[in-house]
Amino acid sequence: MLTPLLVIPLIGAIAIVLYPDAKKSWVVATVFCLLSFGWSLYLLSQFDLSFGGLQFVEFHQWVEPLGLNYSFGVDGLSLPLLVLNSLLSAIAIHTNRKDLERSRFHDSLILLVNAGIAGALIAQNLLLFVIFYELELIPFYLMIAIWGGKNRGYASTKFLLYTAVSGLLVIAGFLGTTFLSGSPSFEIADLQVQNLDSVPKLLLLTALLLGFGIKTPLVPLHTWMPDTYVEASPATAILLGGILAKLGTYGLLRFGLQLFPDTWELIAPVLAVVGTVSVIYGAMNAIAQQDIKRMVAYSSIGHMGYILVAAAAGTELSVQGAIAQMLAHGMILALLFFLVGVVEKTTGTRDRSVLNGLMNPIRGLPLTSGLLILAGMASAGIPGLVGFTAEFVVFQGSFATFPIPTLICIISSGLTAVYFVILINRTCFGKLDNASAYYDRLEVNDRWPALVLTAIVLFLGIQPNWLLRWMEPTTTSLAIELHRPAIARVAAIDTIHQP
């Protein structure tokens, strides 16, 4: 059931190369993306909401001496992210296509990215995960280095170095976990983490946290991110921020929280502080930026902070909120990058002190501006849009465990509003400069991806259950795992007090 998610994009990537008409490569890419999107929706429809464990499991022995198996499975954590992955790939293919050079290569790289991320999300074997986690760096590196902005050399190298370090730390953590615990293979199900003492557990978890923290990214491991997001083309930035960064948070939940529940609980207060710092740090940095794309990039750090706080809190509700926030943020960030990309392409600048008055209905970009306002408000957590649902569940869920960090996060979401108001006031409002406002007309391709994303953002904001229902069984079992020591303690106290 899961192999198609891997195979469809791979076949697509090859088909694009073989297809004779380079100009039409997007047609092939779209077909395969939609196929994969459709398949992920089909899986969603077949997903058993009453069962919290892995579903659609596939297992084949592969390289037995290494402990590497072809082992796939999804649960409520990974399946929604798979849908997001296919959706954003389709959006990315249609982002900023005008005058795209080497379009065949571009499109097949997007499909490779899709396959790589899908593989990492469904892998149930540590080595298999690492393979996909590292493989998807190659297409990303190429996309940044080829289609990036002026400073792309610096950005792509920085990206590669940082994420390579992230990969090394993750591998180290995985190898350590498997070998030190004496587990029979790298299968997640086979891991005997309970054999480990608390000190090795702490060290291993720290390695994993640093590794996935770079990818997420969390303060202070984030400096590759603004450079990379800004230099990357809008299509690449959508994939980077929308889904690749989610592999970091996915890893935190899957391999941090799920594998090391008791150690996780131990260091949770530290994580909550790191998350809160990230939230404030990202928002404050975004306020100080002149470049609107950089602003959006920094906003992402802040929103990742919410996920960490929620994951640290580890209540059923907060973990559900963390996953919801991953999805919501993926869509909203993609929408923002798309719109900022349209603005940049049309006006030729991203400088908020140069841009002005794009709401102008005749000579400006009224639709893009309108959607930009909506996307900014979604990101700032205005109710009725998907960002609010996720943030609210995060806040309500985390409050029980970490009241003070949660309240600080709520205040910081006001800072989010500050920079989005700055962004909107400077770019959309104000007076359009008549002398320079001779913009090209937008193409169909500059509209519909944004409209599709907006529709989803609105729909899930009004009908939040469509967003939240998928993860409930999984988060329930995760939270029970996490609180098992506490539950055991309470039970022990109860037995003592019972006569």
Added chain:
Amino acid sequence: MNPFSQSVWFVPLYAVLGALLTLLWSPGLIRRSGPRPAGYVNLVLTVSGLVHSLFALREVWSEPVYLSVPWLHAANLDITFDVEASAVTVGALVVILGLNALTQIYAIAYLEMDWGWARFYALLALFEAGMSALALTNSLFFSYVMLEILTLGTYLLIGFWFNQSLVVTGARDGFLTKRVGDLVLLMGVVALYPLAGTWNYDELAVWASNVNLDPKVATLLGLALLIGPVGKCAQFPLQLWLDEAMEGPVPATVLRNAVVVSMGAWVLIKVQPILQLSPIAVNAEIAIGAFTAVSCAAIGLAQVDIKRVFSYATSSYLGIVFVAVGTGQSEAALMLLLTYAIAMALMIMSVGGIVLNNIAQDITFLGGLWSRRPISGICYVVGALSLVAVPPLGCFWGLATIANGLSPFLLAVLLLVNGITACSLARVFGQLFAGPVTDWTRRSPEGLWALVLPMMALLGIALHMPLILAFLGLLPELSLLTEPATLLMVLSSAVGGGLGLFLYTSPTISKPIVLPVPAVQDFFAYDLYTAKLYKVTVVAVVGIVAKVIDWCDRVVVDGAINLVGLLTLASGQTLKYNTTGQVQFYALSILIGTIVLGLILSFPILAAFSQL
């Protein structure tokens, strides 16, 4: 069968539907059809909503209807959209939709030449939807949601004429100030749920009457729930946004001043049982209300911009509502909100026409309009008389009831506010309608029918207000009329109004009137320097911290990384000179390496030796 009250939840959706339909009039279609159909579509839907709620009001008159729609389910959190359709809530719905319908007719004339109809009506519809949902909902969570949506609507409506720089800053300040209030409220909402386990107002009231809460928790909770309405109702220290919001078009001002800000007080009344858990919160509520009422009334007296006079009158009246709610007179507060909404809408509409075709908002530019615009004049006078305590018109009843329930100090505050407001409104009357004709007012006909019709309708309602109150059963006992506090209220209106009329209609007194101490006058004219206060506190802090963190990010965090890169490069650059090709040098390197390695490997043995 109660078809209309069972489906009353649909009333906010009329407006949403209207807003969605206006999307069709994007710039592309406007070129073909003009922008107007978008407005008419919205008007029709608003009137449908009004009719629906009128029928519903008849059905719920004797018995309220409660509905509940599940909205969100996640783990142990279940959020339902609770609807309470009672005489009070559906009555509020009728007021909101009625004023919306009148405002939309008014806007047909006011925005006659504007291209942005679709956007404007869509935003009015957003306001309408938010307010009607807020009136209907019986859940604190959804009250918060709707307040946020109103905040967004305020931002976009103030920013309607986004070409002008003052509009842009006004929109920004409006949004951010209200957002501060909303987020503190959100903190309260989030913190309340683990304590009470519900957001339903009725259940919260029951919970609050039984619970024994830690005083510190109760105070923090109460203050958080208080700050939300403080921001929404433009109370001190979050009052400045309403003043800047006056940059928006007048129809939006009518709605905002008459009903939108009142929605904050509506929520305040609903959360009052929780506030009462903490004496500190209640005292803060009364203190904020009293201070805002007096200071904003005084500020209003010092303004020359006519819309700002009204914006401060709004803050001031909502301050009175805060005091009333704090002193346990929620019913009188609700009555005051109703009568106030009608009076304020009437006054702003009457003045809006003048702003529209005299193109002047500065009252010192205007004068002598009574003979030119008698209808506007009469509407203004009736509106002003309805607003202050003048029997038997609207606000008199609410103000008199509240006055009789206050301590002497608060009564003095109320008398002062009423007197200053009367003086301020008389001043506006004197500047606008009396006195000599100026160059700005030489040609000033009454407006288009669409401008006058809603004014006349409101005039009728304002004049019938005592009858309406009697019909609704809200009119207090008539023995109230002879209470000393009531008489003092009437006296304060007479003194304040008389003083204002004398000062501003008498030709012997030169205008503008300058106080002997200009500092005092400036203090009020510049809104107690609140803008400066913000600038040196919150704005400065955020700005500086943002700059510092940005610097730190670029230089320290990223600098450390770049330093590592630089060191790697530098060491490589240095080491490359070792490759000289000299065999002896390589042999030496190998030898040293072997010795070091050997030492490391034999370290355990050496350590064993050293212990001997």
